[in-house]
Amino acid sequence: MKDMAVRILVYAFLLLHNFAQHSSASNYCCSEPRCHCIIRTQHKVIANCSSLSLTLSPNFSSNVSAVNLSENYLSRIPAQRKLPENLEILDLSANNLDSFLTEDDDFLRMPNLVSLNLSSNNILPTMENYQEDVFQNFTKLRELNVSNNTNYFVEIWKNQVLDSVWSPLISLEKLSIDAIQNVTFGESITSLTKLTNLTLAGQCGKSRLKTIKMDYFKPFPYLRSLDLSSNVYFNAVKHYYEKEYSCTLERVDSGAISILHNLEILDVSYNRLLGLCGFRNISYDLPYTNIKVFKANFLHCESGISLTLYCDDLKPFINTSLRELQMDGNHIAFGQMGLLQYIPTTLERLSLRSNRWVVDQYTHVFLQFLSGIKYVDISDLNDHQMSRTSNIYEYCYNFLADVNCQTFRGKSLGTDQTPYRQGFCTMDRSISSGKYIDIVEPVRESETVLAKPAKPYCSVDFDLRNLYVLFKRLPPFIDTLVLNNSRLGNELTWTVFRNDTLESLILSHNQFYSMLGPICNATKLKHLDLSHNRCSRISTYVFEYQPNLETLYLNDNLLGNSNLFEEENINEIFANQTNLKNLNLTSNQLLWLPTNIFWNLGKLKHLRLDNNKLSDWNFTVGHMSELEIVNLSMNSILSISIGGMDFIDQCPSDTLIIDLSNNPLQCTCSNKEFIKWMTENSEKFWKVDSYCFNCQGLGACTDLVSAHQYLRKNCSSYFSLILASSCVSLAFICFLLMAILYRYRFKFRYWYYIKLRIDSTQAHILDTRQYRYDAFISYADEDRSFVTRQMVENLEKGKDIRLCIHHRDFMPGTSIIENITNAIHRSSKVVFIMTNSFLRSDWCLYEFDAAKAESIYSFSRKGDMMLFLMREKIIVRKIPKSIKDILDHDTYIECPDGGNDEPEFWATLAQAIRD
Template sequence: MITLQTGIPEGTFDSLINLRMLVMHGNVYIGDASTLNGSTFQPLKKLEFLVIDGFRNMTFDYHFLNTRLSILILKCKCFGCALNIVDDGIFDGLLHLQILSMRHCHISSLSPVALARLKSLRYLDISKNDHLGMQHVLGPVAKALMDSNIKILVMNLVSNPYEAVNRLDNENLFYINQLNLTELHMDSNSIGIIDHNKPLFSRYFTLKVLSLKRNVLSYGLFVDSLVQTNPSIEVLDFGNQFWFKNIVNFPVEKTRRRTIEYLNVSNLNLKKFIFTGSKSHVNVLNFEYFENVIEYIDISCNYLNKELKLPYLLSLTFLNISSNLIETLSESVFRGTPSLQYLEIRDNILGFELGSDKAVNIFVPLKHLKTINLSKNRIYSLTSSLFSQCVSLQNIGLSENYLDIFDLNLHNLRNLSVLNLRNNRLQTLSEPVRVYLSDMTSAHAVIVNLQDNKLAGNCDNIEFLRWLVTTNVSLTGKHFYNCYYNNASISRIESSTTDALVTQCYTYLSLITSLTAIISVFVVINISAIIFRYRWHIVYWYYNVVKRRDTNMDARHDMFQYDAYLAYDDHETSLVVRTIHTKLEVESNLRLNIRDRAFPLGDINALNIVEAISSSRKTILLLSRHFLKNKWCRFEINIAIIEAITANRPVTVIVYVEDIPVRFLPKEVSKLLQDSPVFDFPNDTDASPNAFWNRLKDCISR
């Protein structure tokens, strides 16, 4: 491309008589001498679309009357537009012009007369000419366009955003509301105050789109008034307030809320409402007394009440309430929004609320919800059935929270395709979640984001790590997932690292299994030794418990039922019946517990023996060789010993029925010989058998 210095020579387009569209920018060096020669364009009788820039002196004179030019764009990204001054006659030859854009043309003076001659004009854009000043251009431009067909007026950044705050009231809106505008854009103009008393933008109710983005507006009474005074508006955009300025530098007009006489409107056409970035207290528009068809609400980056309340918005499909310091969502908050499909609630303080049991019912009405974003909400845990009723859900955003465990019940969410869990505290995903996500890949693509989580590299997590490597689920940033080991080392999650971990874990498992077996054997041996050592204590305790349960005895009887219990072998039965019974019970009136008489017929069991010994003052052991071989007699010896220890009283009396060498005596009896009275049963040759019975009787009675 050849860069010309001052203009375009005549005759350049003489052969292009059928040209309809001409785009030429960056061809002229911007300077005071650069001038547009209208005669150069005179041959272009069919020209309809022209993009041109670079001329300091530009006049579309009578030479353009031969053209059909309807679209003129004076803008260039590279070299720019440098009109500076738009004088009265600049557009005299553009009688058919319908679209005019003079964005970023460094215009400091704009003649209303020049615009008044454009009777066919439907679209005008004078944005990014911040030397004009909104207060100086708003009224004059609107007045100049009153006789035109203007439908769309774009006046973004026609004031320096760092200078004084501008005000919109019915006085400077007087000519604006006379136009039949369908769209009005006044973004980035330092508008800080809008008249709250019927701010009328469209007298004829033709205005459908009103954009006041990137100004310095705080939410106030004017919003409700504006909506209800201009019921034809379908899109109301107050997005990104205080984009250029800090709210603390500009005082907001304080108005007392009072009753306003609105126009008699039975319904509103508002479909899209945006008011973001004001960092002021915002209320969702009050539609209680108006039918509404609103579909889109974005009131992010403000201050809502700690507990969100929504009116009935039956047509609402998009709601953004992010960055509003919301702490609580009532169970009925979404009851009036059954059509909601996209819900943005990021950057609030809902962590405690969503982890409680009452959160189960919050999202139940949202059967058509497709996307929900709960990122950056300080969430530590979620109730498992939080989204179980949101059967249409496709996208769940839970990034930048503090989740340690993700155990949501996802089985009803057959359409889920995106799950964002980035930047949490997750170490793994539970098996039910993994199985569900893998199953879903057979129906549609599933994307999961687990970046910036400290995924655990231990033996308990092997199945999860294998799943990460082999799954058909699309894992965002999969190649950057790190595995964090118990020894504080870190590695990328790959097949080689999981295989190495498996090998290491099997080695540990073998070692742990061996150690566990050794410890178990050691414990069993020790427990067995303890049980063996204290076996008679255990037996005694057990039968005492059984005895107390069966007899309902809560404490030991103060008096013994018997004076003595006779422990003997069956070979000594005749001795007991004929001699001992006669001498001690018949002649001496002692009460004896004789098993052949006291026990049930033919029944010798441990419980009867324990009961007999504990209910007798003394236990007489009739030692004989047969006695020492009898298992029940050995049992009676040990129970008597335990009774003596437990009851802390002398229990046993030993009577040798025959001579038994000490070496044949078991150790239990040997010990008893040291602590118990010992007698030799008299035989026929004894001179004084009565002395034996008297000593035995005295011993029993003590």
């Protein structure tokens, strides 16, 4: 502890000393081997040191491997002696440097440096700055960034050839430099065999590179990655000196890219003056490269015309091994039919965001050629940049160039440029590589198409050729489909996908006001996003056939305004999502949730219910052993009821965190138990110290501890004691009444059925006239054969004794209890067939109790009315005490096993019934 205190004091001293330094890069860093430190000056302190073990010295520690001096207004590079000897990473970006010279008018000599960042300074790419010995000792340097060093007003008129300066950089792999019109790289850079990554920054300026000549990349034969993209935010630069763009390439000569045989990644995005004509020049060079990723996004001005994508634009792709193609924001509205036949089978990711596709004009034929595509993004349909930028009415300077380009690109179609009459592109045998068929015809739909079923269902026997199918035209093996903000709607009805390969489906920010489903043939779906659709109508079976869903976004809809929660089978809406881990129901105007709506979500981890109108926790989570977060912030919760607290306490998860922030939590005596419970379980609540409780007398924002103390003091009274005593007394009285009712239950039943249910006059007649039956037979179902055969044969037929047998004589439509009571009441005697089955039958025991009550309480009964016939041996301890007491005092009749005793037995039984 003493050593730790000393270390903390030393650390505090160093921080104070660092604040006192205003002009030089601070001299403190970690003493541990190869410690990574971020060194700042002025008001910025040391950061990212992995230990409190700091060393105070006039120079940097020799063990420091990385130093960041960005944004420090440095006008010169620090002197060599002020930097660590073994420095590997040096960041001097965003300063005021205008040359490579250090403070002592020398060049850096750092043999171990592997990364040098000098971007966003003022070091112009001229021969005066890039002298031969600038990088003389940088033989281990792998990354060099000198981009963004020319501002808008700088103009380089004289041709600058930066030649021998590159020779020492034999380990250089990545170079970032400004693309300047009159600056070339010379021949010495050809010797850099490890240089595979080149970024020509699209810095806006008067000297910005406008045209890339055919031999421009000749000194870079080993390039694998080339970034020619322009500044994404170039529209923020306002200029008034010339009426042309200053941030974009205007042309890439045909053949300029084809000499890069090892090229795998090419990015030409945001060059607004290239257009699809410039795109075509580049695409025709790609078959001569090893291209894998091609990014050609936003190649038109924001307010440009809508364009058609022709077969000739993509025709060269068939002879490439392209894996990813991006053509976002190019104002593409139509695609020539047959276009997809030129997509190589190696393509896995296709992005066509922010275009202007016209409905039903997608190029959806020849999907067999897209067998490799796994990811498709057609989001932000018709949501072009003009609706986002501040330059809404910006004049499109290349409007005529766009028109001419469109005419040139479509010349093979003849004079008619109407998109709806584009024609069908034919094969060009000159580029044929056997990857596609010679004669191509459009895919024709079946003449017989089944309509949507009256009752939605999913079946493995669907014949998709003869079926109404939504999303029928998709790549055969696609696993991710992104249609965010694609103007889809307004109903997501019965939906069948062509192939069961989808794992991620994003349909957010559309116009699905109704989601009924079901969604068929998507059983592998793991991620489904239906957020931001303003949906107010949803069915309970919409997700019925997605058992593997792990993430479901339904946020920013209007489910609270639907009739969903009034349906009887509401608990079935998530019944099949047993693998669901993330469920988002944010911003749905929810007022309440059914108790068991999440009953089958045993693997749920994150549940978002924030920004709704919930007033309590009324759903069960007792089965969610993996639950981690429940977000209930920004609702209308004043307190959580006892039932809600019980639901939370029943959750088996040890990592559960609940967010109740931004709720109008009340601090009143009626919420005393809730406040107490929150205090005892404070570890379950996210940032509970920041919660505001409205306590009358303490203010509208009282913390939890203060609210608990306030209620303990001000809500203490005898009310709880009185209430508890009253409850105990009431419970005792109820218990006593229940005991009495149970003790005399048969007497009460007798009174009910005899005294109340039967008219008094009728009862008098029944009691005074001859009985309807001589005997009521009480027996178990297992003895039914003995009663209906032997007793009927020997007593009714042989002795003329009228028997009441419940299987035969009970009145249909009358309750069993009433039938039993009436039968006993109208019978002279009751004969009990005593067997083990009889003792196991509840109804037999009830018949005994009813007969006993009749014999005691009926004023017309004279003598004993109950006879016991023992058919088998019964263990004494199994006989109920009430029956045993009678058997101990009264004589019972034993049934013989057969033989000569039977006639005497039946005569004795008949005589006992008649007496």
